Amino acid sequence: MEALKLGYSPCPNDTFLFYALTHGRVESPYPLEAVLEDVETLNLWALEGRLPLTKLSYAAYGRVRDRYVALRSGGALGRGVGPLLVARRPLKDLRGARVAIPGRHTTAFLLLSLFGEGFEPLEVRYDRILPLVAQGEVEAGLIIHESRFTYPAYGLVKVLDLGEWWEGETGLPLPLGAILARRDLGEDRIRALDQAVRRSLEYALAHPEETLPYLKAHAQELSEEVIWAHVRTYVNAFSLDVGAEGEKAVERLFAEAERRGLLPPSSQPLFL
Template identity: 80%
Template sequence: MQLGYSFCPNDTFIFYALAHGKVAAPGPVTEVLEDVETLNVWALEGRLPLTKISYAAYGRLRERYVALRSGGALGRGVGPLLVARGPLDALRGKRIAVPGRHTTAFLLLSLLEEGFTPVEMRYDRIMPAVQAGEVDGGLIIHESRFTYPRYGLVKVLDLGEWWEGETGLPLPLGAILARRDLGEAAIRALDKAVRESLEYAYAHPEETVAYIKQHALELEDEVIWAHIRTYVNDFSLDVGEEGERAVRELFRRAEERGLLPTSRQPLYL
């Protein structure tokens, strides 16, 4: 079975054991590593049976996919950042680089602000583009959160802080989705396998390092482990009741604004 996830340290940390046969799974698992927006687009096509996804994209996929309770990225202090070369007095009319129209980052900025012009590019291209003046600002995710000062950029807005202040809830960023046509038994077995893969990584962190560095765009140990500490947490083991409430609130706000379609399908099994 193909499993899609990003080359970011939080994903390679979580899925190391599953991809290398260290934990039991319903069948052989083959990893497919790609940029998160590529995975979002592939999921809209139904390409992979099991895949990491932005929660914003999941809002459009609830009829075909269901989220696993384990393996996701939710939390506090994890929000996408809007950065620029200097302060921005307003976003209206500004060209803002975004990591994809199906990312949670873009959905959050769209909920907060209107009138900006999104310029799509892969997330690791955003900071150089802002630095070079190709765009007025950039919406950064993943390890960029820790490295943007190296590009002479300043933080204009922390969308996680905005979300937490508005809702009091953790921010849902990404989930692991399984195609509903796999059947309930297989999906529950996959959920268990993902949780056990993360538990294995917690128990053997040193064993994951070579795999993480094989795929990471930033190779410094400090950046890698800061990334993992930020995006891998108790919500990654199980989304929990609070995490579910956060996802429902994100979808409710987006549906009210016409940014996501409605669905009656359950979010989780």
């Protein structure tokens, strides 16, 4: 059969997750073709239903619930994983501030919109945000991925940890991203793919050093220390199975966003 296209980002947590599945270390129920793209590109493609299997920001998932369903495995949720707002100096108020964001469909931007309003967002690729802030082209930057670990090297300070804010408001882990399957694949195929994703992660957890060349080939930051810090931060028990607490966290995020008119409502089940 024709290979199913599988979209994920070049960030270490995603390449770690899919290493075994895309390198023949675990069996896939169907042929897969890896497509590595920035997460906001994947978010935009999902609005078109372009890929049958894809990593997606939860904020973007909130807009495509009628077309996609989240797998139970492979997600990025947790505590201490939140996007950060950074600047050259402390900010007292976001109103009127120009803020570089990694995309309007990212969970980071949704969280910042839930936190406050009145700022001026500037969309740029996530790995360009720190230089823009350091050069003074924007007042602040909303950072994700490896940037969470490297911003001090740019002389920047943390203004806000949106994960801490979310956890303080809700007591729940923060949902960031999930692996989604297009509903038209059918339940049996989706369940088989979910199991394959879990096997891929279990293999990586059992053989982490084997994955490193693949992680380094795609990472923006080549420091092994940063790469493993990234993996430890974003890969956890919720990545193996979202669990009841993870489901509750996603439901709460969507409910808050719907209440504020930031996401449309949907009656579709969120998880496989």
